[in-house]
Amino acid sequence: MRFYINKAHLINNIDYPTRYQSENLLKSAGIVFAIILIFLLLFKPFGVYDPELRMHYFFICFLHALSPALILLVYFGGLNYIRKRKYQSENWTLFEEYLQIGVILLLAGLSSFFMRDLIYNNTNNWSWHYLWEEIRNCFVAGIFFYFFLRLSSFYFESKKGSPFVLQFIQLNIKSKTTDAASKLYVNTQVKQDNFSLDIDQLLFVKADGNYIELTKTNGNQITTEVKRISLTQFEAQITDYPNFFRCHRTYLVNMFKVEKVSGNSQGYLLSFHETTIKVPVSRKQIESFNNYYQQLRNKYIA
Template sequence: MRFYINTEYLKKEIEYPKRYQSQNLIKSSVVVFLIILIFLLLFKPFGVYDPELRMHYFFICFLHAFIPALVLLLYFGVLYYFRKAKNRIKWTLLKEYINIGILFIVIGTSSFLIRDLLYNNPNNWSWNYFFEEIRNCFVAGIFFYFVLRLSSFYFESKKGSSFVLQFIPLVAEPKKTSLNPNIFISTQVKQDDFSLDIDQLLFVKADGNYIELTKYSGDQITTEVKRISLTQFESQIADYPHFFRCHRTYLVNIFKIQNVTGNSQGYLLSFNETDLKIPVSRKQIDSFNNYYQELRKKYIA
């Protein structure tokens, strides 16, 4: 069987994770410290030999838990400081895995350097113990990393905290969008009929028997109110598949969406042209995801 790695997913840009930002680093470090300390006290991993111990096992566990927490705090604290100073706020999963790997090496090296303080062993400074500390750090670190990531995702979703979705803005190729952007919309009253450049439309909001059209043209946001229901308007633009009814009162142009954030209660859609955010109702989340994937295959792939 061929081994496949989705490099596009690994290199896709996301927002810099909040867990590595300065305001959350102390909390993350304390959590890491407590989990490692409890784990070491309960399981005595990696073949601890009691006669070699220079101090009580509890204090050894304390130091082995304190060092990773301290390295985590310092490493990502410095990294965030320089990234923020250079305005490099974007992040990728590939960067995260690389930095986590470097972090494990630093932690393993630090654990090796304090062996003389903890263990009465003439071979403390041997290459064998150096590589053993690095190996142990990777074995335990990878396990704890994915457990913490899964736990974090679960609790954030449970309490409704927002998280950044892996959303790539769609830009349709001209040759694949042959529909005429200028359409004529018929209303219940003939004198209220109007023409519309569909490519300028960001989203539509329902207001009873009226709709509010939000458009972007000439570097300017404009809003128009028309006498027609959202359902009637939607039926007249059915030939334009990139418009999606994401909410009872909203119809959105998926080609104009720049970013998606969300939680267990629904999504919020953002645009470059305006600070307004459009909701995707909880019932429409699966439909939105499927619709987005279909458009991506049709117009981008």
């Protein structure tokens, strides 16, 4: 049977993982150090010949745990600096991630090899045999730890409703699939300020005191109109359109127009195809947003 690799999944852009970002890198390195140290102390995964040891086994485990943690810290610290100066972008792919992890495991294997004289009293420490053994052991253990940490991260992020776990698929549905017409006449407190609106063109609404800003799209042309009506009053008049969601105190978004979700448990950012403007989802609204999105998806796609 032919082995299949989903190449598109590997090369599609994803958001740069928070675990590698500078502000979280020390924490990630600390987690790697702690997990490896505990694992080595509890299980002794690779054969150890006690008469060859130059120091207590605890200190050997400490060094083997510290080495990859420091390499992770320094390597991604340097990578973040280069990316910030050269690319000015947070885009990332799974292929890049696997490649960088492979380089780190190789460096960790080389580090373990160079530490052999410090740890073991063996005349063959500098042999090709032990070079291959240290690199092989790092890849075997490293791949296990990497996927263990990724699964753990997936679990905890899913508990928080992270958009990196939420499989967001653009709804991309027009209002003709709903029970309401696309043309809407909006009543304001002042009759001469009443206006009509093509609801299909509306991306999002932003509150500005007793006014609202309507951001609309007509093809690739983005327009913004200011109307004298509060966001709460406007929201009360579009209840026939279930695709609009109050994602923030000052924002109302057309769920059918959202192309991408990014962010973390502190809040989401919603992106659109037609504009670079991002609409926030407040921390309090994350769970409601996730549930509302699933309801729309089940109703109009399933």
